[in-house]
Amino acid sequence: MRRTAFKLALSLIAAVCLAGCYDKVDMEDVSFSLVVGIDANEENGIRTFTTIPVFSKNAKKKTQELKVEARTLRESRDKFDAFSIGSFNGRKAQVIVFSKRLVQQVPDWFRYVDVFFRDGRNPITPKLVMFDGDLEQLFRYQSPDQPMLPLMLIGMIESASSRSESVKTTLQELHRQMYDPGQTPYLAEMSIEQDAKMKGTALLDRKGKYAATLSLRETTYLRMLQMTSGPAVNLTLPLPSSLTKAPPDKSWISLVTERVRTRIKPSYSGGRFRFDVRIRISASVIEKLSHIDLDKLQKQVEAACAREIRGKFEELIDKFQASAVDPVGFGIYARAYEYAAFRGVKDDWGKAFSEADIRVKVLVSFADEGSVK
Amino acid sequence: MKFPSLFGQRKYRPAKGRKPAATAPLSSGEEASDALEENLGRIRELFGDASDLNVRRLRIRSTGEEAAVVYLEGLTDKNAINNNVLKPLLGETDSEGVLSVTIGRVGWLTKWSDIVPAILKGKSVLFVEGRAEARVLGTEGWPQRSIEDPQLEASLKGAHQGFVETIEQNVALIRRYLPHRQLKFANLTVGRRGDTRVSIVYLADVANPEILKELEDRISQLDVDVIINTGELAELIEDNPYSPFPQLLVTERPDAAVSQIVQGRFVVLVDRSPGVLVAPAPFTSFFQSIDDYSTRWSIATFIRLLRFMAFFVSIGLPAFYIAVTSFNFELIPIKLLLAIGEYRGSVPFSPFVEAIFMELTLEMIREAGVRLPAPVGQTVGIVGGIVIGQAIVQAGLISNLMVIVVAFTAIASFILPNFDMVAAVRLIRFSLMIAAAMFGIFGIMIGMMVLIGHLIALESLGTPFASSFAPIRFSDWKDTFIRAPLWKMGRRPEGSRAVQSDRQGPTRPEGDGR
Amino acid sequence: MKKYAFNEITTIQYISLINGMTVSFGFIEIPADLHKKAGTGGLISLLLGTLVTMAASLIVVQIMRRFPNGTILDMLTRRVGKWAGRLAAVVIAAYFLFYGYIGIVYSTRVIKARVLQETPAYITLFLLLIPTYVVARNGFRVLGRYAELSIWLSLWIPFVFLLVWRHTNWNYLFPLLERGWLPILKAVPDTFFYFLGFFATTLFYPFLQKKEKASFAILTANGLTMLSYLFITILSFIFFSPEEMKEVNQPSIYMLKTIELRFIEQVEGLFIVMYMLIFSMSWIPPFLLSSFCAAWLFGRADHRLFLRVLMIGIVLFSCFYVPGLNTTYALSDKLTKVGTVLEYALPVPLLLFFMLQARISRKRSRRRRL
Incomplete structure (x- = not known):
């Protein structure tokens, strides 16, 4: 009995062994789609682009760029397969580039990336970029002093984001922003002017449609509001001439933040939301052009900086309210603490937000004035 | 010691009674005769043409009796035979009918079934005309290696003496570390043809008697020709021989063996083999080295x-x-x-x-x-x-x-x-x-x-082989995955199931004692 | 009478067994389920569910204390009648077979969807049965060791999940009572599914080394189960925005997918695979228990024959049909219903019955003495 059972088990295992290897595909036989570009085409479908690395020592060019027209991403994969050397595979996608045209013109364009969420083996961590221009231009862009396109894009997004000058929205984060009624989506924006460069942050409205662009500088303030700014944000601010006793073009001061704490307090009264935003910045002085004595006038300089920064914040928030977008997520606070009121405006938070009363208060304190007087 | 489990674990099969008929023309009851020539003839018959068999005839000087010393050339100490057997017999000594030789271990044997193995193990036998018994003289002395550094388990700070092929020497090496009267040796003989001496060493008041019984049972049930090496014994008495994992530890180091004895385990010495078995050996013990303690x-x-x-x-x-x-x-x-x-x-x-x-x-x-x-x-x-x-x-x-x-x-x-x-x-x-x-x-x-x-x-x-992590025994972790400071290891590991677990006193806890 | 000597389960092993059986794949499913039924207030439902479960498992232990050297089957035979024991054996065997089958099919489906997409499901299922047999054939003692080792080897899981911390936002947790108390209370029975398995105590009990600690152990096991659920639920609730939660299946795996490490990317496949140790607790013990009941029914001491039959049966059946994920969910709904009756409801009248019986027999004996 024991022996027969053993034999039976062994032959079963052997059978499985013979039947195994279904999912096996050796790495060098795979064409990894590292960058996926999605553009709208003229026939209500999409034009997709991709970059795949070529694993061959003999090949001069290390990547292969492809372009197909399709109705869905999955369909485009089948079409790509015809062009690529190995079996085409999106499991290693690093960056997804949307054209500005797609984001601007195609309603519900977010549905096109559904395959990344639904297919259990696809990643949801590719970084997202909106490209202002023709995607063809980006995918054909090849600068001799730059690494291959996927690495270049990753590097640019990462470094701009770590300096808080842009955002690193991944697919998963976009998914959250898309479904969160108290927030509107945003993603990094780039363009090509002579060289590829980061342009800032593209703000989208509740439906995902393009609404506005924030410059690199403005993005810094957005990140501070979101409390996602890195530890060291550079701020260069003008001081009033009355204080510095110097002409305006010599009155600049540069700060590096050490710690930014943002508190948002929501309240609701008279059919209107109100948010008290209190931002405390502790920063080091890294540069000043005037001869102002920081020891004596520290309080005044701090206050002047705070005023200046507050102005920037207010400008930024005005911009949000004008476009009825809420990338900061004020709505999340409204939902958490003023749920009864929020429930009524849940489906059109952008509008409610644009009518909200937002009061910003900024406190700046210097932690260090540098190694010279 | 076997757990009669509910679900019938792998059965340890006792040896089946399939002893073939002895081929040697030697019945167990046969005794030596009192005629010298008859005895020597029988010896020649039993040993056939063994080229190393030496029969030295002589006349005992003191009594005048005809006698013969029989021994195997290579297995005996020539010095002892010449100086301590032949010289006293041939020379002048006191004569009161006692065969006086200057050998430590002597005895009288009458049965051929005892005499023959004695010769085969390097003893010399003295037959005397007119006596129906033979004098057995402990003159063993075979080629031996001197005690060297163990080859397989080199150590940086440990002792540099390894076990050798002679069990007496190995016993001595262990005794040197533990001169304690509770250090016990259970001696067994294994092998139909090899007659290998196997000795189980343990601390009688510490080690678990159930394990000892199980170990003795398994070894004594063995029915093989000869055990050449400890590895063979290990495979023969292992719990699951189909497993890739060794379930008994073999070591060449006396210090490692003693350290295991002190933890409440058993060490099995096998004659003619420089490796000793440590049992029971949990999985983690295969990751320990004696240097860990020094x-x-x-x-x-x-x-x-x-x-x-x-x-x-x-x-x-x-x-x-x-x-x-x-x-x-x-x-x-x-x-x-x-x-x-x-x-x-x-x-x-x-x-x-x-x-x-x-x-x-x-x-x-x-x-x-x-x-x-x-x-x-x-x-x-x-x-x-x-x-x-x-x-x-x-x-x-x-x-x-x-x-x-x-x-x-x-x-x-x-x-x-x-x-x-x-x-x-x-x-x-x-x-x-x-x-x-x-x-x-x-x-x-x-x-x-x-x-x-x-x-x-x-x-x-x-x-349990996986003892200390399944079943989890946190107290054993002190000397398995980590090596805790020595003063923290006050108890013997639970995994060895020692009956007395107090290893050291709390007299001088640690450091400068404050 | 010590019929089941030498198969002893230590207290830690017992805690691990119950905890492993109850948690297993619940860890993947519970946040979405709670959120669907009660929003973020599902946390409260979870706590209430734990309390009910603790009470129910204490009742089970109380029953078993009345007959410490036998399983519930022996007990029913002795106190109620032969047919009762047999009926119970059939019911419990079927119940645990069903329980284990859902567990293994669910795991197969997860593997199929996330790791081995092209391999046929029955092969995956068959592969999972290999370690099952290796462990289960050796009985409760080895099962106990397996349980504690699996839990022990899975302690890294919470730490991995903490890597998603930077994506979290505590504001998503509020308001807790979004839809009032009613949905929260209504969701309590639904949490029972995630606690099913403590009933195994009725079979483990005679094997326990320290029976006096059984109540403590089962409360600890339930407590640990609650802690793991609480951990993953809170983490999911602060990770997903409330609306997004409705869009995501298996939120725990989704969270894993967002982890990016320097030396290794897209770790979810790796972690799901390593998580199989815990997953396997949802079918290895039940299959063993099931074959144990079958062996008891036929009066055999060796359960391995039944285990083999069970496994071969599952393999053959799976060659033709492996349920899809949605069917599995439907099956688990059925299991919830059956389990609620068997594990939560039935023990109460049973305990009352035994108490009554004890009182009557005491009275009788007193009367006889008089």
């Missing part, structure tokens, strides 16, 4: 953890390489992926073939190095390292990364202190590679689960 506890702990890590690297790394290059490449970071892709792009084989090829090559190099004499052995290293390692990559047959993986695996397996465990690791590595080649990381996981399932079901002499 180095500082913090570094010993680090090294022990390193060994366990090396164990996993050694069984799993090539399999993991196969899995990530053929199945789960999404695990590889993008930059590494591009680099590996570049290497792999020019290699004609699939990762599995590549890995199997390199691992087999490694095994061959290792096996070649073991048997070759030292001067030639170095050549193997050069051939293996430079010719195969370097050339194979340049020829584009194997990718760089694979060579790195193989080298890393090899280094990891060298860290493990026990040879038998390394052998097990090598086997498991190949099975995991096959599993990985079929189902990627899922295959590895299934392999690991089977391994875990097997490991926890194993027993070493009825005690």
Whole structure:
């Protein structure tokens, strides 16, 4: 009995062994789609682009760029397969580039990336970029002093984001922003002017449609509001001439933040939301052009900086309210603490937000004035 | 000691009564006669034409009796025979009818079935005309090796005496460490033809009597021709001989053996073999080295953890390489992926073939190095390292990364202190590679689960092999995964099931005593 | 009478067994389920569910204390009648078979969807049965060791999940009572599914080394189960925005997918595979228990024959049909219903019955003495 059972088990295992290897595909036989570009085409479908690395020592060019027209991403994969050397595979996608045209013109364009969420083996961590221009231009862009396109894009997004000058929205984060009624989506924006460069942050409205662009500088303030700014944000601010006793073009001061704490307090009264935003910045002085004595006038300089920064914040928030977008997520606070009121405006938070009363208060304190007087 | 379990675990089968008829023309009751010639004739008959049999006829000077000393040439100490047997017999001595020889161990035997084995074991036998009994003289002296550093288990700070092939010497080596009257020896004889002396050493007031009984039972039930080596005995009395894991520890070091005895375990000495068995041996004991106790506890702990890590690297790394290059490449970071892709792009084989090829090559190099004499052995290293390692990559047959993986695996397996465990690791590595080649990381996981399932079901002499982690015994962790400071190890490990567990007193706890 | 000597389960092993059986794949499913039924207030439902479960498992232990050297089957035979024991054996065997089958099919489906997409499901299922047999054939003692080792080897899981911390936002947790108390209370019975398995105590009990600690152990096991659920639920609730939660299946795996490490990317496949140790607790013990009941029914001491039959049966059946994920969910709904009756409801009248019986027999004996 024991022996027969053993034999039976062994032959079963052997059978499985013979039947195994279904999912096996050796790495060098795979064409990894590292960058996926999605553009709208003229026939209500999409034009997709991709970059795949070529694993061959003999090949001069290390990547292969492809372009197909399709109705869905999955369909485009089948079409790509015809062009690529190995079996085409999106499991290693690093960056997804949307054209500005797609984001601007195609309603519900977010549905096109559904395959990344639904297919259990696809990643949801590719970084997202909106490209202002023709995607063809980006995918054909090849600068001799730059690494291959996927690495270049990753590097640019990462470094701009770590300096808080842009955002690193991944697919998963976009998914959250898309479904969160108290927030509107945003993603990094780039363009090509002579060289590829980061342009800032593209703000989208509740439906995902393009609404506005924030410059690199403005993005810094957005990140501070979101409390996602890195530890060291550079701020260069003008001081009033009355204080510095110097002409305006010599009155600049540069700060590096050490710690930014943002508190948002929501309240609701008279059919209107109100948010008290209190931002405390502790920063080091890294540069000043005037001869102002920081020891004596520290309080005044701090206050002047705070005023200046507050102005920037207010400008930024005005911009949000004008476009009825809420990338900061004020709505999340409204939902958490003023749920009864929020429930009524849940489906059109952008509008409610644009009518909200937002009061910003900024406190700046210097932690260090540098190694010279 | 056997657990009669509900679910009927693997039955330890007792030896079946299939003794063949003795071929020697020697009945057990036959006794020596009083005629010398008859006896010598019988001896010649029994031994046939054994060329090393020596019969020295003589006349005892003091009594004038005819006599003969019979012994095997190579197994006896010539000095003792010449000076302590022949000289007194031939020379002038007191004569009161007692055969006086100056030998420590003497005795009288009458039965041939006792006399013959005595001769075969190196004793000399004195027959005297007119006496129906033979004088047996302990004149054993066979070729011996001097006590040397153990080969397989070198140690930096430990003692430099290893066990040798003579059981008496080995007993002496153990006694030197533990001159205590509770150190007991249970002697058994194994082997139909070999008559191998086997001795179980333990501390009578500490070790668990149930385990002793089980051990004695298993050894005494053996019915084999001869036991040449301790490894044979280990395989014959193991709980599960089908397992890749060694369930009994073999060591050549007296200090290691004694350390195990003190922990409440048993040590089995086998005559003619320099290795001794340690039982019961839990899985973790294969990761300990005697040096752990003589180095500082913090570094010993680090090294022990390193060994366990090396164990996993050694069984799993090539399999993991196969899995990530053929199945789960999404695990590889993008930059590494591009680099590996570049290497792999020019290699004609699939990762599995590549890995199997390199691992087999490694095994061959290792096996070649073991048997070759030292001067030639170095050549193997050069051939293996430079010719195969370097050339194979340049020829584009194997990718760089694979060579790195193989080298890393090899280094990891060298860290493990026990040879038998390394052998097990090598086997498991190949099975995991096959599993990985079929189902990627899922295959590895299934392999690991089977391994875990097997490991926890194993027993070493009825005690759990995976003791200290399944079942969890936190107090044993002090001397398994880590090596706690000595003053913290006040109790003997639970895994050895000692009946008396108090190892040391709290008199001087630690440091400067404050 | 010590019928089941030498198969002893230590207290830690017992805690691990119950905890492993109850948690297993619940860890993947519970956040979405709670959120669907009660929003973020599901946390409260979870706590209430734990309290009910603790009470129910204490009742089970109380029953078993009345007959410490036998399983519930022996007990029913002795106190109620032969047919009762047999009926119970059939019911419990079927119940645990069903329980284990759902567990293994669910795991197969997860593997199929996330790791081995092209491998046929029955092969995956068959592979999972190999370690099952290796462990289960050796009986309760080895099962106990397996349980504690699996839990022990899975302690890294919470730490991995903490890597998603930077994506979390505590504001998503509020308001807790979004839809009032009613949905929260209504969701309590639905949490029972995630606690099913403590009933195994009725079979483990005679094997326990320290029976006096059984109540403590089962409360600890339930407590640990609650802690693990609480951990993953809170983490999911602060990770997903409330609306997004409705869009995501298996939120725990989704969270894993967002982890990016320097030396390894897209780790979810690896972690799911390593998580199989815990997953396997949802079918290895039940299959063993099921074959144990079958062996008891036929009066055999060796359960391995039944285990083999069970496994071969599952393999053959799976060659033709492996349920899809949605069917599995439907099956688990059925299991919830059956389990609620068997594990939560039935023990109460049973305990009352035994108490009554004890009182009557005491009275009778007193009367006889008089």
